[in-house]
Amino acid sequence: MNKSVVYMIAFVIIFVFVLVSVHSQEDMERVDNSVFKNPERPSALFRHDEHNENADIENCSECHHLYEDGQMIEDGSSEDQHCSDCHALKASDSIPALRKAFHMNCKGCHLEQKQGPVTCGECHKK
Amino acid sequence: MHDLYIFITGPLAWAAFILFIGGSLYRLLAMLILVNRKERFIFSYMSLRYGLRSILHWITPFATVNMRRHPVLTVVTFLFHICLIVTPIFLLSHVILWDESWNLSWWSLPDGLADFMTIIVIAGAIFFLIRRIVSPEVQFVTSASDYIILAIVAAPFVTGFLAYHQWFAYEFFMVLHILTGEMMLVAIPFTRLSHMIYSPFTRAYMGSEFGGVRHAKDW
Amino acid sequence: MGEPAEINEIKDKGLEIGAERLTEDKIEKTINSVLKGETGARLKAYVDTCIHCGLCSEACHYYLSRDNDPHFSPVGKVKQTIWEMLKKKGKVSPEFIKKASEIASTECNLCRRCAMYCPFGIDIAYMMLIVRRICHMLGVTPLYIQDTAHSHSVTMNQMWVKGDEWPDTLQWQEEEAQAEIPTLRIPLEKEGADVMYSVIGPEPKFQAQLIYQAAVIMNVAGIDWTMPASSGWDNSDMAMYTGDNEIMGRVKRAHFETAARLKVKKIVMGECGHAFRSVYDVGNRWLGWRIPPVEVVHAIEFYHDILKEGRIKISKKFETPVTLHDPCNIVRGRGLHEMSRYVTREMCEELIEMHPNREHNYCCCAGGGVINCGPPYKNKRIMSNRVKAEQLFAAKAKGAKVLIAPCHNCHSGLEDINHHYGLGLEIKFLMDILYEVMDKPE
Numbered sequence: 001m002n003k004s005v006v007y008m009i010a011f012v013i014i015f016v017f018v019l020v021s022v023h024s025q026e027d028m029e030r031v032d033n034s035v036f037k038n039p040e041r042p043s044a045l046f047r048h049d050e051h052n053e054n055a056d057i058e059n060c061s062e063c064h065h066l067y068e069d070g071q072m073i074e075d076g077s078s079e080d081q082h083c084s085d086c087h088a089l090k091a092s093d094s095i096p097a098l099r100k101a102f103h104m105n106c107k108g109c110h111l112e113q114k115q116g117p118v119t120c121g122e123c124h125k126k
Numbered sequence: 127m128h129d130l131y132i133f134i135t136g137p138l139a140w141a142a143f144i145l146f147i148g149g150s151l152y153r154l155l156a157m158l159i160l161v162n163r164k165e166r167f168i169f170s171y172m173s174l175r176y177g178l179r180s181i182l183h184w185i186t187p188f189a190t191v192n193m194r195r196h197p198v199l200t201v202v203t204f205l206f207h208i209c210l211i212v213t214p215i216f217l218l219s220h221v222i223l224w225d226e227s228w229n230l231s232w233w234s235l236p237d238g239l240a241d242f243m244t245i246i247v248i249a250g251a252i253f254f255l256i257r258r259i260v261s262p263e264v265q266f267v268t269s270a271s272d273y274i275i276l277a278i279v280a281a282p283f284v285t286g287f288l289a290y291h292q293w294f295a296y297e298f299f300m301v302l303h304i305l306t307g308e309m310m311l312v313a314i315p316f317t318r319l320s321h322m323i324y325s326p327f328t329r330a331y332m333g334s335e336f337g338g339v340r341h342a343k344d345w
Numbered sequence: 346m347g348e349p350a351e352i353n354e355i356k357d358k359g360l361e362i363g364a365e366r367l368t369e370d371k372i373e374k375t376i377n378s379v380l381k382g383e384t385g386a387r388l389k390a391y392v393d394t395c396i397h398c399g400l401c402s403e404a405c406h407y408y409l410s411r412d413n414d415p416h417f418s419p420v421g422k423v424k425q426t427i428w429e430m431l432k433k434k435g436k437v438s439p440e441f442i443k444k445a446s447e448i449a450s451t452e453c454n455l456c457r458r459c460a461m462y463c464p465f466g467i468d469i470a471y472m473m474l475i476v477r478r479i480c481h482m483l484g485v486t487p488l489y490i491q492d493t494a495h496s497h498s499v500t501m502n503q504m505w506v507k508g509d510e511w512p513d514t515l516q517w518q519e520e521e522a523q524a525e526i527p528t529l530r531i532p533l534e535k536e537g538a539d540v541m542y543s544v545i546g547p548e549p550k551f552q553a554q555l556i557y558q559a560a561v562i563m564n565v566a567g568i569d570w571t572m573p574a575s576s577g578w579d580n581s582d583m584a585m586y587t588g589d590n591e592i593m594g595r596v597k598r599a600h601f602e603t604a605a606r607l608k609v610k611k612i613v614m615g616e617c618g619h620a621f622r623s624v625y626d627v628g629n630r631w632l633g634w635r636i637p638p639v640e641v642v643h644a645i646e647f648y649h650d651i652l653k654e655g656r657i658k659i660s661k662k663f664e665t666p667v668t669l670h671d672p673c674n675i676v677r678g679r680g681l682h683e684m685s686r687y688v689t690r691e692m693c694e695e696l697i698e699m700h701p702n703r704e705h706n707y708c709c710c711a712g713g714g715v716i717n718c719g720p721p722y723k724n725k726r727i728m729s730n731r732v733k734a735e736q737l738f739a740a741k742a743k744g745a746k747v748l749i750a751p752c753h754n755c756h757s758g759l760e761d762i763n764h765h766y767g768l769g770l771e772i773k774f775l776m777d778i779l780y781e782v783m784d785k786p787e
Contacts, residue, residue, distance in 0.1 A: 040218055040237040100225060107226075114128035119300045120219050121292045157386045164385030170635050184464055191705060192400060192462040199400075263408070264399035266415030267424045272397050324394040325465045331387075332466025339626060339636075341680030342704050344461050 180333020489719025711758020
């Protein structure tokens, strides 16, 4: 009995490890909302890779846009930065506040594409 | 879902707000025109001082004899109306929608508090419903329209509450919430919910008559 | 509800015969012509604003006295009358009109207490007056009050007092009073006097001693006063309460024009409530005056002024403890409650307040023309004001023995309540006491 039990336990441990590590590294579950102080809602559900696959998005700058002097830079992308690096909690001259930026980025596109969640509770699931 | 959402938050919302604001202005204007045409004397008795004196007494909790006679009803009535007006205007989700559509943003309530205020509105509506059924003097003058307007007012809060908590069918209640909210706005000028529009005037007129002509209190 | 049968089986010929003459067509036309021609934004706003909350109920002495029967709440009466007419666009039966007339004329004193209890300040008395107006146009008005309206129409006074009876009565009272004060005069038709003193029809008819007392007070106080010798002397106005606005206006015009003819500075009125309402608040509006064209002073204010100015001295205060009734038409209608208390305290040793009081006092249930609807409704009127009896009993328990009622209708209505409920109070006008306690020349 011993051997098979040991193999089985080992298999389960490895499986779980792989599963967890793959998930945590490869695809996120929710948007990181740690920048917000006392957020009112749970952070938005968002599986990055799955989303892009479903939405057929190849170009990172679709979402990770880059602006300079108020002009969007073609093909410039900002996936190496945090959204909050540019979008502060409060809006400044031309840069929307972080919350609004998220909402406009996600919901705005969903409405244009008529795909994906648009009401509060569809993303901010309890 | 998207087409429905776009329709009810787009053209339908426009229609609701236009009917609400336009309808209210129309009712107000129609009233003033009618006064001017048939009861112009009202203008000559209207007094800013006594009108405001009366309104102030009647919007201050327990400032009138009848409010003190019915302490429970007074508390419920004030909480109900305050929450009814304040919650939708300062609800975070609503403020966000204003911001997205019009770039207009203002202070918002913490969701927990808004949730509690919603419960107050719902509980108040239930209280009024029970009072309407149980009190003979209220039952006697109750008609179907009274239940309907109570339901019209309660509906956006009940559906909003369910949608916020995401119990049961979220999307269904979300859509219903938007629809019932729009229905309530439209109903205000065209049902007896118009007491929202008229009551400051009826109150001010009675206050003016009592203060200016009759030299007496009206509270 | 354990009431004497007679309350529920009132026969009133004015209503019975009036209703017999009606056709559905006439009713519909009349209701709509009144609603369309004579009402406007006020009625519409009142009907559209009323949220049917029933909060006016406890304001009404009928409701309170009839074991909280919702038929007697202010809004309950509106529902049974004007709402129905509006809802059915005037298509109601003669039977309905009869009932509506009875409700509006005999189950509401137009005391306006409910206006102080409605959160929106809806004027239910006004709506009851519209119902009375409609019933008047249909010729369905309680017989007795209709008779007084006829009297106003024919004689310009309420009591069929004939042209010569009036100066005769004044002369008679002058002679009586001269036995007490030999120099006393009741100056008739004195042009340019400061004051025209006017009274209600019942004074010369049954209460001539009030004219006597008034003459004594005027003379002792040294007032430059006069009384008219011909019609226009009566300030009362029951046509105001039958919905006969045209007659009401004629009567008021006669009154104001008499004052203008005599070129007086002001009209001083005796202790009457409805007459004051008609001259001070209602008649002037019908005639197009925002405020009365001649200054109108109620007896309470007049006594207040002459006591304050020291024109009358009190020789010995009235010792029996008194309680004071606040008549709706001069308290809710003119805010004279502090003046009446001043007068009472100047004249009496002890004033025991009844509760509620001032603007919140309970109506006597006689005013608004209700007592003028006569004997058929007497029991109903008394039964419908048990709450007044309870209020007075409480004042009596605190020691009050005399009830001051500075209004004719209140006086008569309270007398019925006093008698029926066995209160054992003595009811007086302020003038009765003033006459008794004032310093008079030897």
